Structures are given as structure tokens and as C-alpha cells.
Amino acid sequence: MPVEPRAGDDEARLIARSQQQDPEAFGQLVGRYAGVIVNLAYRMVGNRADAEDLAQDAFLAAFKALPMFRADSKFSTWLYRIAANKCKDWLRAKHSEPVDLDDHEAVVAQVVETHTPERLLSQQQVAQQLEGALQRLPPLYREAFVLKHVEGLSYEDMQELLGVNVDTLKMRVYKGRVQLSRELSEWNDRQLPRSR
Amino acid sequence: MNEQDVLVQRFLDQDLTPDERVQFLEQVDADPRLRREWLNLEMVIAEAGRLPRIGPSTQFTARVLEALDPESKSLLDRLVGWMTAPRTLQWNLGGAMASACVAIVAVAWLLRLVPVRPVEVPFNSSSAQMVSLESTPTTYVRLVLVQPWAQSVSVAGDFNGWSPDRTSMQRSDGGVWTTTIRLKPGRYQYMFVIDGKQWLADPLATEDTGDGFGSQNAILDVGTTL
Numbered sequence: 546m547p548v549e550p551r552a553g554d555d556e557a558r559l560i561a562r563s564q565q566q567d568p569e570a571f572g573q574l575v576g577r578y579a580g581v582i583v584n585l586a587y588r589m590v591g592n593r594a595d596a597e598d599l600a601q602d603a604f605l606a607a608f609k610a611l612p613m614f615r616a617d618s619k620f621s622t623w624l625y626r627i628a629a630n631k632c633k634d635w636l637r638a639k640h641s642e643p644v645d646l647d648d649h650e651a652v653v654a655q656v657v658e659t660h661t662p663e664r665l666l667s668q669q670q671v672a673q674q675l676e677g678a679l680q681r682l683p684p685l686y687r688e689a690f691v692l693k694h695v696e697g698l699s700y701e702d703m704q705e706l707l708g709v710n711v712d713t714l715k716m717r718v719y720k721g722r723v724q725l726s727r728e729l730s731e732w733n734d735r736q737l738p739r740s741r
Numbered sequence: 742m743n744e745q746d747v748l749v750q751r752f753l754d755q756d757l758t759p760d761e762r763v764q765f766l767e768q769v770d771a772d773p774r775l776r777r778e779w780l781n782l783e784m785v786i787a788e789a790g791r792l793p794r795i796g797p798s799t800q801f802t803a804r805v806l807e808a809l810d811p812e813s814k815s816l817l818d819r820l821v822g823w824m825t826a827p828r829t830l831q832w833n834l835g836g837a838m839a840s841a842c843v844a845i846v847a848v849a850w851l852l853r854l855v856p857v858r859p860v861e862v863p864f865n866s867s868s869a870q871m872v873s874l875e876s877t878p879t880t881y882v883r884l885v886l887v888q889p890w891a892q893s894v895s896v897a898g899d900f901n902g903w904s905p906d907r908t909s910m911q912r913s914d915g916g917v918w919t920t921t922i923r924l925k926p927g928r929y930q931y932m933f934v935i936d937g938k939q940w941l942a943d944p945l946a947t948e949d950t951g952d953g954f955g956s957q958n959a960i961l962d963v964g965t966t967l
Binding site: 579597608671672675691694695718723726730 | 788
């Protein structure tokens with residue numbers, strides 16, 4: 546699971562202190578997991594400002610709920626679950642609103658790439674199309690696809706995180722893949738006549 | 742989902758056995774449509790894994806911590822808040838008595854540290870203060886003279902036979918000399934004697950009179966009621 550950057554005794558101590566509502570210790574946990582949680586939120590909601598707000602809400606909810614946290618699941622999984630639920634709540638509330646595609650360009654422009662300009666242009670274009678297509682996926686498919694192929698979780702981790710059985714998750718990922726593949730193929734077909 | 746779709750998804754999810762994978766790849770090789778469908782899905786997965794990761798802003802952690810406790814913005818604010826927060830003290834009789842004993846001992850110890858220093862206040866009218874004791878027919882009179890450089894000061898007058906040795910005065914801080922004498926009601930003349938040789942009329946006396954030798958004696962009028 547990629548969201549376990551520096552787990553261990555040190556993290557156990559930080560969690561224990563945070564359970565005593567120690568803000569300094571919790572601040573260290575936030576520093577460790579802010580990256581994965583903000584990235585997850587961004588992939589779920591499609592814009593940076595909302596992603597940061599949702600990530601903040603997730604951390605605040607985690608801080609309040611930490612006294613109830615038990616070590617029967619990994620802290621990262623527990624935190625991921627809170628963040629995913631925050632994103633789903635947000636998506637339900639924003640279900641009818643169109644996605645702001647302009648925001649994607651701004652985000653991509655912030656990312657430092659080491660590829661050549663030609664490769665960067667091509668990959669940026671594909672990434673932009675994929676990000677746009679991701680935001681058009683139904684939330685449940687998007688959630689499953691993001692966790693599987695963007696965050697790199699196993700189906701077993703996803704099952705623990707989402708409380709949904711593996712077969713259902715595989716079906717959601719499958720439908721997500723197919724819809725994304727269709728959209729990218731159509732976009733690619735539209736690009737071909739221009740490049741000729 | 743048809744049979745080929747299931748096969749592709751199982752291949753992508755790595756659910757196929759080695760033999761099944763070989764069979765799948767043979768089918769892909771033979772079927773251009775299946776090959777294209779599979780490659781498109783592979784591209785989606787590959788591109789999804791390459792999507793740029795969005796990091797938090799530099800102020801993200803600080804904002805989260807601030808949101809945890811919006812009231813505390815600085816160390817000073819936290820200190821002030823801690824100092825001024827209302828608290829409920831729980832106590833019992835034993836604890837209260839122990840605290841009282843500690844307080845009494847502490848105060849007694851502090852009092853021992855403080856030197857006994859009577860503060861003498863210069864008089865704005867006369868240097869003589871009189872206190873009448875109703876139970877006796879006499880009056881206590883306090884005489885005060887400021888002489889910072891004097892080595893000794895005494896008072897001589899009618900009440901002690903004009904002897905400069907009988908009623909010495911005591912020095913306190915600031916060069917203030919004082920003495921208290923007991924007198925019966927009446928009018929008395931007196932002078933201060935500095936260092937045993939210099940006679941000085943009380944500069945603060947409200948009344949004085951000539952002594953017949955060219956100097957002035959101070960007059961002390963001790964009434965029956967003061």
C-alpha cells in the first residue's frame with residue numbers, strides 16, 4: 546500500500562500522542578500523509594482548492610475520531626477511508642455541477658517534469674484528457690479506479706478500506722476502465738487527422 | 742460483459758493462470774479488434790499510474806493545526822488563555838488546613854527577613870508630638886530633629902534640668918533623631934544639643950522665646966487634654 550511512508554514504532558508513538566489530542570504529534574502525522582490524502586482528494590474531485598479543503602476536513606475528522614482508533618487496521622487505511630468518505634459526500638452534494646476543465650491545465654502546469662518537451666507535451670495532453678474523463682466517471686467507478694490504478698492499492702486493501710467485496714470492486718474498476726478507454730480512444734481518433 | 746471482455750479484465754487484474762495468459766496472448770495476436778481493445782485499456786492503466794501527484798500547499802499542515810484550535814494563534818495568546826482560563830479548585834478540610842499552615846510558616850519566615858525599620862516622618866508643624874494617656878496625668882511627647890551629619894543629639898530643657906546628658910535622642914534612617922519623653926501638663930522650654938556642644942532651638946517649634954543669652958528656646962505647651 547503506497548500510503549505507509551514511514552510506518553513503525555515512531556508512527557505508533559505519534560498516533561498514541563495524537564490520541565491524547567496532542568496537536569504537535571498530530572501535526573507530524575499530517576505532514577506525513579498530507580501528500581497522499583490531497584492527491585487522492587484531487588483525483589476524486591478534480592480541483593486543487595476543493596481537494597485541500599476536503600483533505601483538511603478529513604484530517605480534522607481523524608483528529609476528533611483518533612481516541613476511538615484501534616490498531617486492528619492500519620492508520621493509513623483508516624485515514625484513507627475517512628478521506629474517501631469525505632470525497633464521496635462532496636461528490637454527492639456536487640453531483641449536478643459540471644467539472645471545471647480549465648483547472649486541470651493550471652494543476653498540470655505546476656508539476657515539475659523531467660521529460661523532454663515533446664514527451665511532456667504529449668503526456669500532458671493525454672493526462673489532461675484522462676483527468677477530464679476521470680471526472681466524468683460516476684463517483685463509485687471513479688473511486689474504485691483511482692484507488693486501484695492511481696493510488697496503486699490492491700483489491701484486498703480496497704475491500705478493507707471501502708467495506709465493499711472484491712468482486713464488486715473489480716466490476717467497478719472494469720466499468721471505469723472501459724469508459725475511460727472509450728473516451729481516450731475517441732479523443733485520440735480526433736487528434737489523428739490534425740497530426741497528418 | 743462478453744467472454745472476451747471477461748478475459749481481458751482477468752488478464753489486467755492478473756487473475757489468469759500462466760497457461761490462460763498464454764492462450765489470451767495468442768487470441769490477441771489473432772484478433773486485431775481484441776488487440777486494440779486490450780491495448781487501449783493497458784494505455785488507460787499506464788497513463789493513470791503516470792498522472793502527476795498533487796502535493797499539499799506549503800501552508801497545509803499549519804492550516805490544519807490552526808483549525809484544530811482556532812482560539813490559539815500564538816504562544817502569547819495561548820499563555821494568556823491558560824492564565825485567564827476559569828478553573829474550579831477542589832479542596833478538602835485536611836488540604837485546606839495544611840495549606841494554611843504552610844502559608845503561616847511562609848509569612849512568619851518572610852517577616853523575619855524584613856528588618857525592623859521604623860519610618861520617621863518629618864513634622865510639618867512642630868517637632869513635638871504629644872500623646873495623652875487618659876489613665877495617667879502625664880503626656881508622652883515625641884521630639885524630632887533632622888541632623889544627618891550629627892554624631893549624637895540630645896535634648897535639654899526645663900523637664901530635665903537643662904542637662905544635655907540625660908535625654909539622648911536616637912538616630913534612624915535619613916539622619917532623623919527622635920526621642921519620647923513623659924511630661925506632666927505645663928509649658929516647657931527646651932533646646933537640642935548636637936554632638937554635646939552645639940545648642941539648637943527646635944526649628945519646627947511653633948513657639949519660642951528668648952533665653953536671656955541671645956538665643957531662642959523652643960516652647961512646648963503640654964495641655965491637660967490634647
